[in-house]
Amino acid sequence: MAKTVSNVDRIYESLRQMAADFAFKPDQRINESELALSLKASRTPIREALNRLVADGFLTFQSGRGFYCRSLDPQRILDLYEARVAIECEALRLTCQRAKKKKIDAVSNYLDEIEPDYAACTDVIKLLEMDEEFHLRLVKLSQNAELERMLRNLNDRIRYIRMIDLKRLRSKGKGTGANPSLSAHRLVMSEVRNGKPARAEKALRAHIQRRREEATEAVRTAYSQLYVPTG
Amino acid sequence: MAKTVSNVDRIYESLRQMAADFAFKPDQRINESELALSLKASRTPIREALNRLVADGFLTFQSGRGFYCRSLDPQRILDLYEARVAIECEALRLTCQRAKKKKIDAVSNYLDEIEPDYAACTDVIKLLEMDEEFHLRLVKLSQNAELERMLRNLNDRIRYIRMIDLKRLRSKGKGTGANPSLSAHRLVMSEVRNGKPARAEKALRAHIQRRREEATEAVRTAYSQLYVPTG
DNA sequence: GCGTACCAAACTGTATACAGCTTAGAATAT
DNA sequence: ATATTCTAAGCTGTATACAGTTTGGTACGC
Numbered sequence: 001m002a003k004t005v006s007n008v009d010r011i012y013e014s015l016r017q018m019a020a021d022f023a024f025k026p027d028q029r030i031n032e033s034e035l036a037l038s039l040k041a042s043r044t045p046i047r048e049a050l051n052r053l054v055a056d057g058f059l060t061f062q063s064g065r066g067f068y069c070r071s072l073d074p075q076r077i078l079d080l081y082e083a084r085v086a087i088e089c090e091a092l093r094l095t096c097q098r099a100k101k102k103k104i105d106a107v108s109n110y111l112d113e114i115e116p117d118y119a120a121c122t123d124v125i126k127l128l129e130m131d132e133e134f135h136l137r138l139v140k141l142s143q144n145a146e147l148e149r150m151l152r153n154l155n156d157r158i159r160y161i162r163m164i165d166l167k168r169l170r171s172k173g174k175g176t177g178a179n180p181s182l183s184a185h186r187l188v189m190s191e192v193r194n195g196k197p198a199r200a201e202k203a204l205r206a207h208i209q210r211r212r213e214e215a216t217e218a219v220r221t222a223y224s225q226l227y228v229p230t231g
Numbered sequence: 232m233a234k235t236v237s238n239v240d241r242i243y244e245s246l247r248q249m250a251a252d253f254a255f256k257p258d259q260r261i262n263e264s265e266l267a268l269s270l271k272a273s274r275t276p277i278r279e280a281l282n283r284l285v286a287d288g289f290l291t292f293q294s295g296r297g298f299y300c301r302s303l304d305p306q307r308i309l310d311l312y313e314a315r316v317a318i319e320c321e322a323l324r325l326t327c328q329r330a331k332k333k334k335i336d337a338v339s340n341y342l343d344e345i346e347p348d349y350a351a352c353t354d355v356i357k358l359l360e361m362d363e364e365f366h367l368r369l370v371k372l373s374q375n376a377e378l379e380r381m382l383r384n385l386n387d388r389i390r391y392i393r394m395i396d397l398k399r400l401r402s403k404g405k406g407t408g409a410n411p412s413l414s415a416h417r418l419v420m421s422e423v424r425n426g427k428p429a430r431a432e433k434a435l436r437a438h439i440q441r442r443r444e445e446a447t448e449a450v451r452t453a454y455s456q457l458y459v460p461t462g
Numbered sequence: 463g464c465g466t467a468c469c470a471a472a473c474t475g476t477a478t479a480c481a482g483c484t485t486a487g488a489a490t491a492t
Numbered sequence: 493a494t495a496t497t498c499t500a501a502g503c504t505g506t507a508t509a510c511a512g513t514t515t516g517g518t519a520c521g522c
Contacts, residue, residue: 006294007505033473042507043474044275051279055286057380063237064513066474079377086321086378087314094313146310147317149288150381238475264503273477274504295483297504 011039012049019058020159024069025226030059032066057157070157072226074219080158081212087150088135088208089201091142092188096197099141107137108189111182118182124166128159134185164225165211165218181207242270243280250289251387255300256457261290263297288388301388303457305450311389312443318381319366319439320432322373323419327428330372338368339420342413349413355397359390365416395456396442396449412438 015035017023024030030050036043050067053059060068070076095104114130121127132155139151184207191200246266248254255261261281267274281298284290291299301307326335345361352358363386370382415438422431 009294029473031473044506044508047475048278048282048505051282052286055283063240064474065515076376079375082321082325082373082375083318083377083381086317089321090313090317144310144313145307146314150314260503262503275476275478278505279475295504296485 007041008045008048011041011045012052014039015046015049015053016056016058016156019053019069020156022069022072022160022222022226024059026069026072028069029065030067030069056153072219072222074216077158077161077215077219078212080154081208081215084151084154084158085205085208085212087147087154088139088204091139091144091147091151092192092201092204093197094142094144094147095138096192096195096200098143101193103141104189104192107134107141108193110134110137111185111189115182118179122170124163124170128163128166131162131181132159138188161215161218161222162211164222165214168214168218168221180210184210238272239276239279242272242276243283245270246277246280246284247287247289247387250284250300251390253300253303253391253453253457255290257300257303259300260296261298261300287384303450303453305447308389308392308446308450309443311385312439312446315382315385315389316436316439316443318378318385319370319435322370322375322378322382323423323432323435324428325373325375325378326369327423327426327431329374332424334372335420335423338365338372339424341365341368342416342420346413349410353401355394355401359394359397362393362412363390369419392446392449392453393442395453396445399445399449399452411441415441 032043032046032050036046039046050059051061054061054067058070060070062068111134114134118127118130121130136148136151136155139148142148184203187203188200188207191197191203263274263277263281267277270277281290282292285292285298289301291301293299342365345365349358349361352361367379367382367386370379373379415434418434419431419438422428422434
């Protein structure tokens with residue numbers, strides 16, 4: 001009957017969601033009292049949660065001036081994509097070294113399972129969730145908890161831009177049928193199953209790199225969306 | 232005349248140092264009131280700092296039960312070494328792609344500069360500082376702020392074990408003269424300068440891997456040191 | 463018109479109080 | 493002796509108060 005989730009956890013989750021979605025505009029000062037009011041709590045737990053978000057890379061903190069939303073700097077976004085490559089490719093390498101065949105097949109099966117949804121899905125958020133889930137499962141195969149932790153953090157911080165990017169892709173090439181990500185995922189898995197770590201890594205690297213190249217444009221779009229009159 | 236560093240920053244730094252040095256024993260519950268007394272502050276800023284340390288991976292948090300020191304699990308330490316490989320090797324790859332020759336040479340020069348100190352140094356802490364500084368400069372060459380941030384965090388969390396490891400190496404092979412790390416560093420730099428990313432990566436990977444293999448034994452030693460009667 | 467000094471409002475930083483939960487230990491029953 | 497319940501001490505979670513700082517605006521001097 002124990003309350004497993006505390007108030008500060010709830011607040012932290014809310015704020016993280018808000019930060020991920022850029023409910024705070026880039027470089028905007030964050031008003032603690034306002035948040036306390038809207039989240040129905042006092043400033044103390046709010047500040048605790050904000051501190052965690054600083055360490056997560058969502059916010060920055062200036063002594064005496066409070067918390068600020070992270071800036072939306074194209075270069076920093078590119079950095080995040082590169083960090084993803086670092087984490088995911090090393091995980092892939094480790095996976096090829098030591099993952100059980102059964103576990104690998106399970107991830108391949110996951111791709112098969114979601115394929116109908118993935119192909120038909122029009123909800124960008126759902127789409128991104130499935131994509132992240134695949135990449136996360138892939139990294140989990142490495143059996144390295146730290147790499148998994150790092151990927152989760154990167155996903156959180158890069159999600160907003162990836163969402164913008166996906167929206168752009170959909171609106172541009174709508175009705176093209178087969179999703180390019182899905183086939184890229186399949187290619188990676190097939191190389192892993194065949195025990196070709198170098199080829200798998202190359203495929204994964206190319207897959208992420210392709211998205212990375214669109215990031216700068218996505219950041220531009222994100223700005224315009226964040227600053228339109230109607231939220 | 233502005234006070235650039237706040238109280239909570241001071242507390243955070245103190246606590247991080249304590250956590251890195253395992254002033255809190257693995258899995259030990261952390262008493263906030265005690266800390267407040269010893270750091271001469273109230274519980275509020277203490278808790279803010281503790282929350283940051285949770286996000287940094289130094290502590291864990293259980294709702295209703297407070298903060299706990301991270302456990303000292305050999306597997307988790309091995310994970311950290313693998314994460315280092317991920318970060319540093321990708322950084323190296325990026326460095327070979329885009330770092331200016333001048334900047335690369337500067338890091339090589341840094342190795343030359345510290346060589347006398349490095350060879351003569353008997354202080355394990357200083358030695359580790361120089362080693363970390365080299366690896367950090369190497370990652371900085373990649374011009375990726377995120378990779379740099381990640382390496383700093385990993386260094387903080389792995390430092391204690393690396394220190395134990397270095398102590399063991401020194402006591403075992405004392406008076407052997409040339410330091411194996413230094414020559415490994417030189418090899419990496421020389422491959423980078425020659426524009427051989429694959430060979431540089433292989434050398435760096437092997438260098439970190441060698442330390443990783445000793446980590447389990449170092450954890451064992453760490454345990455025995457942490458739990459001896461006299462601190 | 464431009465820059466500076468000053469003032470008030472707003473906000474952050476921290477201490478403190480207290481309610482509620484957790485936990486360890488004593489007392490009791492089996 | 494062992495298991496169980498109860499109790500009290502200690503600790504965490506959060507609200508609130510207030511001191512000190514930052515900030516934006518206004519009045520004044522140049």
